[in-house]
Amino acid sequence: RRRLTPPSLGAMKRAGERIVMVTAYDYPGALAAEEAEVDVVLVGDSGAMTVLGHEDTASVTVDEMLVLAKAVRRGLTTPLLVADLPFGSYEISDEQAVATALRFMKEAGCDAVKLEGGGAMPASRAAAIVAAGIPVMGHVGLTPQTANALGGFKAQGRTAASAARVAEEARRLQDLGCFAVVFEAIPAEVAADIMSTLDVVVIGIGAGPATDGQVLVFHDLLGLGTGGSARFVRRYADLHTQAVDGLRQFVDEVRDGSYPAPEHCYGIDGEELAAFRA
Ligand code: KIV
Numbered sequence: 001r002r003r004l005t006p007p008s009l010g011a012m013k014r015a016g017e018r019i020v021m022v023t024a025y026d027y028p029g030a031l032a033a034e035e036a037e038v039d040v041v042l043v044g045d046s047g048a049m050t051v052l053g054h055e056d057t058a059s060v061t062v063d064e065m066l067v068l069a070k071a072v073r074r075g076l077t078t079p080l081l082v083a084d085l086p087f088g089s090y091e092i093s094d095e096q097a098v099a100t101a102l103r104f105m106k107e108a109g110c111d112a113v114k115l116e117g118g119g120a121m122p123a124s125r126a127a128a129i130v131a132a133g134i135p136v137m138g139h140v141g142l143t144p145q146t147a148n149a150l151g152g153f154k155a156q157g158r159t160a161a162s163a164a165r166v167a168e169e170a171r172r173l174q175d176l177g178c179f180a181v182v183f184e185a186i187p188a189e190v191a192a193d194i195m196s197t198l199d200v201v202v203i204g205i206g207a208g209p210a211t212d213g214q215v216l217v218f219h220d221l222l223g224l225g226t227g228g229s230a231r232f233v234r235r236y237a238d239l240h241t242q243a244v245d246g247l248r249q250f251v252d253e254v255r256d257g258s259y260p261a262p263e264h265c266y267g268i269d270g271e272e273l274a275a276f277r278a
């Protein structure tokens, strides 16, 4: 497989090939995504919750995100690598936004960055980053960084006014030169209608089947989380339960002495052992 680029996602869209995106936050996760032939890997700020244990995504820092992104980079060759600009790292000014995006490109070797929202502030930021030559992915609908302002983790676009706002934000991000936009948690019919008016690549999460691709959080789809999951998640594995089962067996076998067994032990030549003991 050839290495994916922002233009190759556009080509996939035009060819009607569905695009698969998944998050990853570390080296083994990246290796698994690579081997599974995922198209796009997102170092999501969802990592604040999935791997750092925070209550929400707002507190994760750029330095923390860079550690995750560098680890993912080391495990990937083919998929496009996108990193989320975390909350607080692009709001202050266009200059701050470009500087932060450059760190993800230069220090972590990312291929693109993603930022949330389509209002006036993110629009200016997206334009500035695109102007600096950095591919940008937008994110509209439910935008977790500003979920409090939206009234919590709730689907968006469920009133005519809200749907119109999502459509307008998506169009603005397309017009600003974003190579792709994520639609999160909006009605399938609304997503389909907006899709028919856009040329930009759209990756959906909880936005129904009409989008050009789908994204899920690694820990949600593999059952590595312990909390409840959103309506749109399908679990393809139950890794948390498997991890607990494996660890429980290790605990039991250490305690009852059945681990380690002879095959786990190193040997030593008899004469050497006798000399050592003498
Ligand atoms: O942080 C994240 O995981 C995301 C995806 C759900 C799109 O932004």
Ligand code: NA
Pocket: 044, 045, 046, 084, 144
């Ligand atoms: Na995110």
